Amino acid sequence: MNYGVISAGILLVSFIYVFISYERRNISVKEISLLATLSALAGVARVPFVALPNVQPTTFLVMISGYVFGPKFGFMTGAFAAFASNCFLGQGPWTPWQMLAWGLAGFSAGIFKKFFKYPSRLFFSILAFCWGFLFDYIMNLWHWLFFVYPLNLQSFIFTYINSFYFDLMHSVGNFVFAYLFGKDFINILSRFKDRISYTEIPVEKIKEE
Amino acid sequence: MIKIHPFTMIAFSSILFFMTLIYTHPLYSLSILVFIIVGTLLLGKGKEVKTTMKYGMYAAISIMIINPLVYQGGRTILFKSPRLFLIGKLKITLEALAYGGNMALKLLCIVFIFLFYAAMTDRDETFSLFSKYAHKLTLTLSMTINIIHRLKLEILRVKDVMILRGVNFKEKNLIKRMKAYYPILKVIFIASLEGSLDRAESLYSRGYGKGIRTSYSQIKMRRIDYFMNGINLTLLFLLVYSIYSNVGFVKFYPTFQGFDLTDIKFLIYIDIALFVVILLIRGCKKWKFLKYRI
Numbered sequence: 001m002n003y004g005v006i007s008a009g010i011l012l013v014s015f016i017y018v019f020i021s022y023e024r025r026n027i028s029v030k031e032i033s034l035l036a037t038l039s040a041l042a043g044v045a046r047v048p049f050v051a052l053p054n055v056q057p058t059t060f061l062v063m064i065s066g067y068v069f070g071p072k073f074g075f076m077t078g079a080f081a082a083f084a085s086n087c088f089l090g091q092g093p094w095t096p097w098q099m100l101a102w103g104l105a106g107f108s109a110g111i112f113k114k115f116f117k118y119p120s121r122l123f124f125s126i127l128a129f130c131w132g133f134l135f136d137y138i139m140n141l142w143h144w145l146f147f148v149y150p151l152n153l154q155s156f157i158f159t160y161i162n163s164f165y166f167d168l169m170h171s172v173g174n175f176v177f178a179y180l181f182g183k184d185f186i187n188i189l190s191r192f193k194d195r196i197s198y199t200e201i202p203v204e205k206i207k208e209e
Numbered sequence: 210m211i212k213i214h215p216f217t218m219i220a221f222s223s224i225l226f227f228m229t230l231i232y233t234h235p236l237y238s239l240s241i242l243v244f245i246i247v248g249t250l251l252l253g254k255g256k257e258v259k260t261t262m263k264y265g266m267y268a269a270i271s272i273m274i275i276n277p278l279v280y281q282g283g284r285t286i287l288f289k290s291p292r293l294f295l296i297g298k299l300k301i302t303l304e305a306l307a308y309g310g311n312m313a314l315k316l317l318c319i320v321f322i323f324l325f326y327a328a329m330t331d332r333d334e335t336f337s338l339f340s341k342y343a344h345k346l347t348l349t350l351s352m353t354i355n356i357i358h359r360l361k362l363e364i365l366r367v368k369d370v371m372i373l374r375g376v377n378f379k380e381k382n383l384i385k386r387m388k389a390y391y392p393i394l395k396v397i398f399i400a401s402l403e404g405s406l407d408r409a410e411s412l413y414s415r416g417y418g419k420g421i422r423t424s425y426s427q428i429k430m431r432r433i434d435y436f437m438n439g440i441n442l443t444l445l446f447l448l449v450y451s452i453y454s455n456v457g458f459v460k461f462y463p464t465f466q467g468f469d470l471t472d473i474k475f476l477i478y479i480d481i482a483l484f485v486v487i488l489l490i491r492g493c494k495k496w497k498f499l500k501y502r503i
Binding site: 076091188 | 332398418
């Protein structure tokens with residue numbers, strides 16, 4: 001059994017499902033435009049930090065957009081950010097896994113909000129910290145399934161230990177970004193959310209007169 | 210640049226991709242790798258090949274190092290260490306080394322297939338192919354890519370304004386420098402959100418989503434596409450046939466058995482098909498007859 005091929009197949013099918021459901025949803029132009037902007041912001045944020053290994057604000061940006069606009073929106077932001085930024089940094093077999101990992105980061109932040117309405121700054125930062133590790137664990141899973149043989153506990157642990165410092169950098173970076181910018185950016189986004197969903201006050205009475 | 214229909218290229222690269230994943234014979238992966246690198250070089254993408262090679266080699270070497278350390282199986286022992294703290298005895302076997310090498314080769318192959326695809330097709334054409342079936346997705350994606358370009362200009366603009374107002378970005382103290390950069394992030398964040406509203410309004414005012422979309426240009430299948438699709442079918446047939454008759458597979462464990470002659474004979478067919486593609490690429494670039502006829 002080639003688990004690498006099977007996992008890639010499952011991933012592909014589930015992405016097709018997610019994208020078809022996005023296509024069928026009755027989504028407004030405002031949402032499309034906002035989604036594109038947030039994904040672009042998250043994607044472009046990877047570029048200036050390329051020199052620092054694995055430190056980038058993308059995870060944090062995807063998470064706050066999921067947090068403010070809900071789990072589905074967060075997933076799509078993460079997936080698009082990964083795909084679009086890889087158009088510049090190089091597409092590869094890692095793209096679908098990055099899409100999955102960032103998508104899930106956004107999704108989980110959306111779910112998180114449903115349980116904790118007003119999390120403290122530290123609490124949110126700790127969530128971001130955890131996602132640093134989780135993101136890299138999903139990426140490691142890909143590496144392990146494809147290129148390591150045999151698939152047993154020993155090789156699993158070895159693969160994960162091997163990237164520990166790398167993952168730690170990501171997590172610490174996330175923590176710092178979330179701690180410094182988290183509150184501000186969530187406020188900006190929440191205000192913006194109110195702005196795009198405003199309704200006009202009816203002026204029927206003046207018209208009648 | 211050779212213009213090939215994106216569908217043809219998607220089919221071609223995915224067949225190559227599955228071939229690399231399914232075959233375990235290193236010579237098969239090697240011949241695909243050589244073919245792709247030659248093809249990409251013929252297209253004049255030497256610089257990209259170099260940078261991809263750099264990344265690919267780094268990942269490949271890490272696979273080659275980790276694999277023999279993790280897996281202790283295999284019968285031909287090359288090196289046996291004395292008892293080490295926590296890990297125990299470590300032995301490196303020829304089989305594990307060979308397996309690691311083969312996997313590294315596969316990784317390089319996969320990375321280069323993606324590069325080859327990017328070199329052979331135009332990104333916009335791939336988008337327009339998909340926009341027929343999934344226009345919301347493609348619209349979002351092409352908007353995202355467009356905004357990334359705009360953001361780059363925007364950042365420079367905001368930075369200029371900030372410098373005029375007296376912010377020093379060349380501060381030597383790291384914390385002070387970060388403090389100088391923070392407002393940029395915030396300004397860009399707010400400005401791009403405002404921009405997203407403007408874009409949405411302009412899309413709406415142009416009647417987006419009101420009916421069937423118009424398109425200015427169509428991508429058509431040409432002679433070269435039919436030819437390439439013929440090769441695709443041949444490769445697909447060869448792949449299915451080889452799985453059916455168990456050709457192209459090598460067992461690394463418990464003992465590495467060397468290469469079988471039937472495998473190598475079968476490889477010749479695949480290589481001929483790939484060589485024809487190389488000739489086609491070169492032909493379309495250099496030979497006038499093919500360039501204008503196909």
